[in-house]
Structure formats: C-alpha cells, structure tokens
Amino acid sequence: MARIGVFICWCGENIARNVDVERAAALVADLPGVACAVAYKYMCSDPGQSLMRQKIVSERLTGVVVASCSPHMHLRTFRKAAAMEGLNPYLVEMANIREHCSWVHHDREQATAKAVELIGMAVAKVRCDHALQPIAIPVTRRAMVIGGGVAGIQAALDIADAGYQVALVEREPSIGGKMAGLSETFPTLDCSQCILTPRMVDVGQHPNITLHSYSEVEAVEGYLGNFKVTVRKKARYVDVAKCTGCGQCWNSCPSKKTPSAFDYNMGNRTAIYVPFPQAVPARPVIDRDACLHFLKGKCGLCAKKCQAGAIRFDDKDQLVTEEVGAIVVATGFRLYSIGKEQSTEQTTGYGEYGYGKCPDVIDSLQFERLVSASGPTAGEIRRPSDGQVPKTVVFISCVGSRDNAKGISYCSKICCMYTAKHTMLYKHKVHDGQAHVFYMDIRSGGKNYDEFVRRAIEQDGARYHRGRVSKITEEHGKLIVRGVDTLAGETLTIEADLVVLASAMRSADRVEELAQKLNVGYDEFGFLSESHPKLRPVETNAAGVFVCGACQGPKDIPESVAQASAAAGKVLVMFSHKELAREPEIAKVNETNCAACFACVRTCPYSAIERADIRDRKGNIIKRTARVNQGLCMGCGTCVAVCPSKSIDLEGFTEQQIYAMLESLV
Amino acid sequence: MDIGYYPGCALHGSSNDYGSSVRACLAALGVGLRELDDWICCGATAAHSLNHLLALALPARNLAIAQRDGLTDLLAPCPMCSMELLKAHAALASSAEYRRKVSEIVELDVQGTTQVLNLIQVLQRVGLETIKEKMVRPLAAFRPACYYGCLLTRPAKTLQFDDCEQPTSMESILRELGAEPVEWNLKTECCGAGMTLADEDTVLELSHKILGNAAEHGANCMVVACPMCHVNLDMKQPDVDRRYGCHHDLVVYYLSDLVGLALGLDERTLGIDRHFVAKQ
Numbered sequence: 001m002a003r004i005g006v007f008i009c010w011c012g013e014n015i016a017r018n019v020d021v022e023r024a025a026a027l028v029a030d031l032p033g034v035a036c037a038v039a040y041k042y043m044c045s046d047p048g049q050s051l052m053r054q055k056i057v058s059e060r061l062t063g064v065v066v067a068s069c070s071p072h073m074h075l076r077t078f079r080k081a082a083a084m085e086g087l088n089p090y091l092v093e094m095a096n097i098r099e100h101c102s103w104v105h106h107d108r109e110q111a112t113a114k115a116v117e118l119i120g121m122a123v124a125k126v127r128c129d130h131a132l133q134p135i136a137i138p139v140t141r142r143a144m145v146i147g148g149g150v151a152g153i154q155a156a157l158d159i160a161d162a163g164y165q166v167a168l169v170e171r172e173p174s175i176g177g178k179m180a181g182l183s184e185t186f187p188t189l190d191c192s193q194c195i196l197t198p199r200m201v202d203v204g205q206h207p208n209i210t211l212h213s214y215s216e217v218e219a220v221e222g223y224l225g226n227f228k229v230t231v232r233k234k235a236r237y238v239d240v241a242k243c244t245g246c247g248q249c250w251n252s253c254p255s256k257k258t259p260s261a262f263d264y265n266m267g268n269r270t271a272i273y274v275p276f277p278q279a280v281p282a283r284p285v286i287d288r289d290a291c292l293h294f295l296k297g298k299c300g301l302c303a304k305k306c307q308a309g310a311i312r313f314d315d316k317d318q319l320v321t322e323e324v325g326a327i328v329v330a331t332g333f334r335l336y337s338i339g340k341e342q343s344t345e346q347t348t349g350y351g352e353y354g355y356g357k358c359p360d361v362i363d364s365l366q367f368e369r370l371v372s373a374s375g376p377t378a379g380e381i382r383r384p385s386d387g388q389v390p391k392t393v394v395f396i397s398c399v400g401s402r403d404n405a406k407g408i409s410y411c412s413k414i415c416c417m418y419t420a421k422h423t424m425l426y427k428h429k430v431h432d433g434q435a436h437v438f439y440m441d442i443r444s445g446g447k448n449y450d451e452f453v454r455r456a457i458e459q460d461g462a463r464y465h466r467g468r469v470s471k472i473t474e475e476h477g478k479l480i481v482r483g484v485d486t487l488a489g490e491t492l493t494i495e496a497d498l499v500v501l502a503s504a505m506r507s508a509d510r511v512e513e514l515a516q517k518l519n520v521g522y523d524e525f526g527f528l529s530e531s532h533p534k535l536r537p538v539e540t541n542a543a544g545v546f547v548c549g550a551c552q553g554p555k556d557i558p559e560s561v562a563q564a565s566a567a568a569g570k571v572l573v574m575f576s577h578k579e580l581a582r583e584p585e586i587a588k589v590n591e592t593n594c595a596a597c598f599a600c601v602r603t604c605p606y607s608a609i610e611r612a613d614i615r616d617r618k619g620n621i622i623k624r625t626a627r628v629n630q631g632l633c634m635g636c637g638t639c640v641a642v643c644p645s646k647s648i649d650l651e652g653f654t655e656q657q658i659y660a661m662l663e664s665l666v
Numbered sequence: 667m668d669i670g671y672y673p674g675c676a677l678h679g680s681s682n683d684y685g686s687s688v689r690a691c692l693a694a695l696g697v698g699l700r701e702l703d704d705w706i707c708c709g710a711t712a713a714h715s716l717n718h719l720l721a722l723a724l725p726a727r728n729l730a731i732a733q734r735d736g737l738t739d740l741l742a743p744c745p746m747c748s749m750e751l752l753k754a755h756a757a758l759a760s761s762a763e764y765r766r767k768v769s770e771i772v773e774l775d776v777q778g779t780t781q782v783l784n785l786i787q788v789l790q791r792v793g794l795e796t797i798k799e800k801m802v803r804p805l806a807a808f809r810p811a812c813y814y815g816c817l818l819t820r821p822a823k824t825l826q827f828d829d830c831e832q833p834t835s836m837e838s839i840l841r842e843l844g845a846e847p848v849e850w851n852l853k854t855e856c857c858g859a860g861m862t863l864a865d866e867d868t869v870l871e872l873s874h875k876i877l878g879n880a881a882e883h884g885a886n887c888m889v890v891a892c893p894m895c896h897v898n899l900d901m902k903q904p905d906v907d908r909r910y911g912c913h914h915d916l917v918v919y920y921l922s923d924l925v926g927l928a929l930g931l932d933e934r935t936l937g938i939d940r941h942f943v944a945k946q
Contacts, residue, residue, distance in 0.1 A: 339832070349831075350831070351829045351830065351831030351832035352831035352832070354832070357832065405823075471831075473851035473852070474851065475851065475879075475882075480851075
C-alpha cells in the first residue's frame with residue numbers, strides 16, 4: 001500500500017497569493033495513497049527540506065510529491081533530500097503549481113482547483129513509480145577542443161595543464177584564430193600577438209596536446225564520456241615531421257598573387273605559405289588552387305629548394321579517429337559580409353555603403369590588419385586604393401547589428417569598444433588625422449571600458465556623431481559620407497579618405513553542420529545554445545559537449561578566455577570521476593516483445609538505439625531486437641510513440657504512469 | 667506574351683512620349699499590351715497623405731479590373747503607379763478584412779492576385795537572350811548613366827526588386843545590347859519629383875547634381891524608367907543649364923527608347939523626337 005507525502009510550497013507569495021495552499025493540502029490529503037499533506041512557506045529552504053525528511057521517516061513514506069515550482073528548478077534538490085533518508089530519489093515527483101498555475105492565473109478559486117488537479121496527477125504518477133538506479137558510464141579522460149582561437153587555446157591549455165590529454169582541432173593551417181590578426185587590444189592597448197603567441201607556442205610544445213591543424217571534424221559518434229571523433233586532416237602537401245619551417249619554399253615560390261585570407265584580402269601570399277610568421281605549427285601548406293605544380297604540372301621549385309625533402313605533392317587527406325570523453329566547441333565568429341550575398345534573404349543590404357565597390361570602404365578586421373605591425377602595410381595606415389595615408393577616417397558602428405531590417409536583431413557587443421580603439425590607434429599613428437564615428441548608442445559596460453571610450457573622445461579627439469550614415473559615394477578620390485547627427489539635429493557630409501565599417505559578429509562559417517554532428521542546439525543566427533543562460537552557461541544540451549567563446553554569442557577576448565577556462569573546469573569535473581552517473585529516465589526495450597521492425601532505430605534523433613542479436617548459449621541467434629544505448633539516450637520518448645508493438649517504455653514516464661495521470665483528471 | 671497595361675495619367679498626358687516608347691518597344695518584342703478598361707488614377711502622392719483607405723482603394727480598383735478581365739500580369743511603367751499598385755497588392759494579400767472592405771468600396775471583387783510589373787521586369791521576362799536575338803543595331807557609342815531615382819527600387823520591402831541601393835538591372839540589359847553603361851554615384855538619389863511645381867529651386871539643384879555626376883563619370887546620355895525623372899532631367903535641363911551656367915547636353919532616354927533603338931525602331935515611333943534635349 002502506497003504511503004505518499006504531499007508537500008505544498010507557498011513560495012513566499014509567489015504561489016500562496018493565487019493558490020489557497022492550506023485548502024489544497026486539505027483536499028489532496030484525501031486522495032488514495034496519500035499519507036500526509038502539508039504546506040510550508042519555502043519548501044526548498046533548509047527547514048522545508050528537513051520537514052520533508054522528518055515526514056519521510058515518521059510517516060514511513062514510500063513516495064513524495066512536492067508541489068512547487070518547475071522541476072527544472074528544484075527536482076534535484078528534493079530528490080537529494082529524500083535520498084538522505086534512504087528513499088529512492090526516483091520516487092519523488094513534482095507538481096508545478098507556480099509557472100503552470102499561480103503565475104498565469106488570477107482567479108484564486110480556479111487556480112486552487114487547478115493546483116489540486118496538478119497535485120492529483122503527480123500523486124497518480126508516484127503511485128506507479130518504481131525505484132531506479134542511476135546509470136554508471138565509464139569515462140575516457142581525454143578531451144577534444146574544436147577551434148584553435150584564443151578560447152580554444154585557453155581551454156586546451158587548462159585541461160592539458162591539469163594532466164589530461166587534449167586533441168585540438170583547427171580548420172586553418174595555424175592556430176591563433178581572429179586574435180592573431182588583431183593589432184592591439186582594448187582597454188589596455190597591449191599588443192594582441194605579444195599576449196597570444198606565447199600561448200600558441202605553449203600549445204605547440206605541450207606534451208599533453210595533440211594538435212590537428214588544417215583539419216576538420218568529419219563525424220562524431222558515441223556519447224558522454226565515450227566519443228569517437230573522426231578528424232579529416234586536409235592534405236598539406238608538406239610533411240610536417242620532416243619540415244623545419246626554414247622558409248626556403250615560400251621565399252622561392254613564384255606564385256605570389258593569391259589574396260591572403262589572414263590579411264582579409266588586403267595583401268597577397270605565395271602558393272606555399274604559412275599564414276603569418278608566428279604560425280603554430282610553423283609549417284607551410286600548399287594552396288592547390290594557386291600552385292603552378294598543380295595548375296600547370298610544372299615548377300616544383302619548393303621541392304627543389306627544400307633540403308629536408310618535406311614537399312609531398314602526392315599528399316592526400318587523412319582520416320584519424322580520436323577517442324575522447326568530452327568535447328569543447330570554440331569555433332568563434334566571422335563578420336557579417338556587408339552588401340554581399342548572404343546566407344539568407346533577410347540579411348542582404350548596405351549597398352549604400354559601397355563595400356566591395358569602393359576599395360577604401362573596409363571592415364573592422366581589415367582595419368586591424370592595416371594597423372598591425374605584421375600586416376600588409378607593416379603597421380602603417382595606408383588606404384587600399386592608392387596607398388595614401390588617410391587624413392580623415394569615418395568609422396560606422398552597428399553595420400548589420402541591431403537592425404531587424406537586415407535580419408540581425410542583436411548587439412554585437414564588442415564594436416563600440418574596438419571602434420574607440422581604432423580611433424585611438426589611428427590618432428597615435430596619424431597625428432594630424434581626424435577620426436569620426438557614427439554610432440547609435442555607445443555600449444561600453446565593463447571594467448575600465450567606459451573610461452577607455454572617454455579617452456578616445458577627450459584625449460585623442462575622435463568626433464562622435466550620434467546617427468546613421470545614409471550613403472557613401474566616391475568622388476575625386478574622396479569618399480563622400482552623408483549622415484546625420486541626431487543630437488545636433490543636422491545632416492553631415494564628411495569627405496573621408498577611408499571608411500571602416502564595424503560589421504556585425506556572426507557565428508563561424510558552417511558551424512551549423514558541426515552543431516548537427518554534435519547534437520548541439522543553435523539559434524536562428526547560428527550561435528550555439530548553452531544549456532541554461534545563467535546557471536549552465538558553458539554546458540550544452542548534448543551531455544559531455546561544452547561551448548566557449550564567440551561561437552555561443554558575441555564576446556570580447558576577456559570573456560572568451562573566462563568562458564574557456566569555465567568550460568575546461570567543467571571538463572575537469574567530469575574527469576575527476578572514473579565513472580559518470582546518468583539519470584536513468586531513458587527508454588527501455590522489452591526485448592521479449594520487440595518485433596525487430598526497427599522503426600525506433602530510424603526515428604531516434606540521437607541514434608541511441610541499436611540493432612542487437614539475442615543468442616543462446618551456443619551462440620546461435622534466437623531473435624533480433626532493438627536495444628537502447630544507455631549513454632546516448634536522452635529520454636525524449638519518440639521511440640515509445642512509434643513502436644507498433646508497444647515494446648518500448650520510458651523509465652520514470654511509463655505509459656502506465658501517463659494513463660494514471662490522465663485517469664486522475666477524468 | 668499578352669499582359670495587362672496600366673499607363674497611369676503620365677503616359678497618357680505629359681509623358682505620352684514614354685507611352686509611345688513602351689508600346690512600340692514591347693510590340694517589337696512580341697509583347698501584347700491590353701490596356702485596362704476604364705482604369706482610374708493610382709492615387710499617387712495625393713491619396714496616401716489624405717486617407718489610408720482611399721490610397722488603397724484607388725489602385726485596388728485597377729487591380730480589380732485586371733482580375734475581372736483575367737489579366738494575371740499588369741505592367742505599370744510609371745514607378746509611382748507600380749509602387750501604389752504593389753502597396754495595395756500587399757495590403758490585400760495580408761488581410762481578408764481589407765479584401766472585403768476594399769471590394770465593397772470599388773464595387774468589384776478584388777483579391778490582389780494580379781502580379782504588378784515594372785518595365786524592367788517585363789524586359790527581364792522577355793529574356794535578355796531573346797532581346798539580343800532581335801537586336802538589329804547594337805548600341806555602340808552609347809555610354810548611358812542608368813538612373814533609377816527614388817521609387818523604382820523603394821520601398822525595398824514592397825517592391826522586392828533589385829538591390830535597393832546599388833541596382834544594376836538596367837545596366838545588365840543595356841550592356842547586353844552593346845551599350846557601355848557607366849559606374850556613377852547618384853543612381854538612386856531623388857530628382858525632386860513633384861517639387862518641380864512647388865519648389866523649382868530644389869529640383870534644379872538636385873537635377874544639376876545628378877546630371878553633373880553622370881557626366882563626370884563619362885556618361886554621354888541618361889537612361890530613366892520614370893516619367894517624373896524624365897521631366898526633371900530632360901524638360902528642366904535647359905533651366906538647370908541657365909541657373910548654373912553650364913551645358914550638360916545629356917539626352918535623357920527612357921529605357922524602352924534605347925531598347926527600341928537597338929531593335930531597329932526609329933526615333934519618331936519611339937517618341938524620342940518629343941524630348942526637350944535633342945541629340946546633337
């Protein structure tokens with residue numbers, strides 16, 4: 001005979017205001033199987049939990065219903081409390097009478113009646129509950145980090161320094177990401193490369209880090225603690241083991257006219273190249289589409305010059321498999337491509353700024369290369385069209401960001417700061433130059449951030465105009481920038497030599513493909529979804545997969561690094577156990593009844609159901625059956641719905657329980 | 667190909683040269699134009715500043731006539747007309763309430779299913795290949811500045827035609843016919859439009875800028891697809907010259923003029939002889 005305790009929470013006034021909790025307690029006390037029903041002001045508080053624990057002992061309870069907030073909030077709390085008194089935690093259920101009831105209804109009578117019904121359903125469910133045991137999963141204590149920008153580098157180093165092996169996968173020939181191309185960083189104006197390249201070298205030399213540069217994730221199998229990741233190592237045409245990085249090859253390469261992606265097409269590179277001098281690994285790759293050997297079948301000068309014999313024109317893509325327990329995604333961002341073809345219809349626009357048409361209209365990452373000492377102009381600010389030093393520069397913020405008409409509603413967060421930085425760097429290099437900024441709002445929240453913007457305005461004399469630019473045209477070698485200053489209430493025309501567009505931050509190219517391989521959610525803009533925006537900011541809904549950096553949303557360097565360390569911390573928490581415990585509320589196949597139609601295998605969104613054979617002692621196949629992989633199943637219940645022979649059930653949410661809940665209502 | 671034709675007031679009146687040009691050019695391309703029976707004013711700038719429902723009902727009656735007569739496509743060569751028709755089209759498509767109300771006002775059933783096209787879209791529909799096949803006289807020596815004005819591409823959401831700030835559709839047609847359209851800066855600037863009556867100074871200033879910029883970038887003629895633009899750039903050009911003491915000397919063609927010339931039509935048929943600025 002069931003002895004169920006019902007504990008109704010007031011949640012201060014949150015619930016008690018609209019639900020008569022005392023009357024609800026009195027009403028549910030009479031339900032079959034209920035041994036006691038009490039209301040308390042804060043069930044989740046220490047005295048509230050103690051009350052529940054006392055009742056479990058004194059009333060010899062076999063099940064517990066807590067009627068309070070959403071189970072997302074406190075189910076774990078109450079299950080833990082019950083377990084302390086020896087009650088199996090999976091015999092504790094919650095009725096959500098806050099979000100589903102008191103917060104959304106105003107009529108006290110009706111809300112109370114609904115609360116009683118919700119509690120009644122939970123009581124019916126508990127009556128059919130049975131004790132479950134958490135599932136133990138072995139964990140491979142080795143991690144993979146995808147993306148070798150500053151976030152990926154930080155996460156990889158943190159995990160590696162804690163003594164665990166890390167495989168770092170980077171799509172480009174070198175790690176370093178966007179930060180390696182930046183000039184100086186806000187709000188301290190320290191040189192980006194000076195702070196990043198030592199960390200890159202650390203990665204390259206770390207005994208615990210295996211670096212897969214110029215590689216991409218091909219496929220992901222497995223589950224929390226037991227992932228099998230196939231990595232495609234793209235053909236480099238250079239034997240990394242033999243190459244010494246001496247530079248003979250790229251210095252002698254006759255094909256010198258390929259726009260350098262690292263310089264955002266502001267400069268050229270050779271066909272065999274390292275993207276930048278401090279690259280890690282400092283090993284070149286050959287660009288097949290530019291190499292004369294591949295295009296015309298002749299040349300081969302690099303191979304002749306290479307004393308190490310490292311050039312391998314017959315190199316092929318290789319697939320390697322990495323077995324890891326956790327994956328950190330740090331794929332970063334790219335910029336909104338202004339006025340060019342966009343991924344969706346919604347995000348076309350800004351033809352009025354003439355980007356791509358006027359060579360002296362550039363984006364902010366291109367400007368970083370113009371200012372950077374390692375850039376195409378060796379740090380001298382010279383405009384692309386004629387190499388002149390620009391005397392008037394207009395910076396336009398919010399290009400793409402915060403503009404629903406262009407499909408991007410969010411604020412890219414870092415542009416206000418780097419635009420202020422750009423005006424300062426410009427003034428420091430061109431003393432008689434004048435910087436103008438068109439802005440919508442200045443968003444400079446952060447330690448020493450607003451002071452930095454004030455410095456740009458007050459010390460370095462940047463002229464800030466609150467308003468938008470309507471058109472940029474080219475006349476007699478000048479860019480005619482027409483805009484409005486809404487504070488002064490007048491239209492402005494500035495004859496500029498260079499225009500820099502602070503375009504929006506978008507998620508990295510093809511990140512959706514990767515997210516689908518990893519079963520990680522993403523939003524309409526392609527930013528990866530964290531599990532909870534406040535309390536689980538680096539976890540994802542795919543167990544064992546973590547996110548950090550700008551792949552999760554626009555972020556600056558300090559935030560990316562902090563989040564990377566947080567993700568590494570979460571990985572290390574996982575690695576501190578030999579085995580991981582998983583919630584047992586997953587699908588279970590009744591293998592005797594299973595008709596082996598495998599409708600479930602085809603329908604499972606997590607590929608968690610396998611085909612299995614049942615054999616007798618001699619090894620002969622008796623029957624075939626579907627079998628749930630306990631590590632992969634997320635307990636969504638889709639298989640239960642499609643099984644024609646009703647041979648699958650969801651532990652903790654059995655059909656019997658659902659029907660019992662419905663019966664309690666009718 | 668037979669399509670509906672909505673000339674609007676301009677092509678029957680002050681800009682009848684545009685009317686001749688469109689008819690002749692499209693006839694040569696095998697496009698039959700069926701002028702709407704008993705069409706009325708589109709409302710232009712007047713209606714929508716007075717009454718929202720009136721501004722919908724006026725163009726909607728024309729859509730209703732097209733619908734009644736089974737015309738699924740409707741050419742409105744004046745961008746003001748096509749914009750007003752498209753606005754009504756969008757409003758009718760968005761709400762059954764509007765459809766009911768407007769049908770009652772115009773005393774005809776109107777569903778807003780008629781597709782409204784501008785001149786460029788009709789030429790695109792004929793196809794660049796076909797036009798090129800019928801070309802008898804390539805437009806060599808023509809270096810036109812294609813001028814779209816304010817309405818041909820705007821509002822972008824209603825029109826959904828070309829890049830609203832950097833349009834190139836006229837250029838692609840003319841380039842195909844052997845002309846060398848120039849790159850210039852004021853393709854989508856305002857010519858002053860109806861201000862030509864109320865505030866001539868503004869119009870002269872704007873037209874001067876447009877003509878000047880086109881010439882500076884190497885244009886030897888202008889191409890427009892809007893009767894109002896033509897008035898301000900062509901008819902007002904002598905006034906501009908007088909005011910600013912210059913000689914722009916730019917012939918302003920309608921798009922259909924140049925296509926027509928390439929197809930071998932003569933200037934009289936196309937109405938070019940009725941322009942104010944004549945070819946030297």
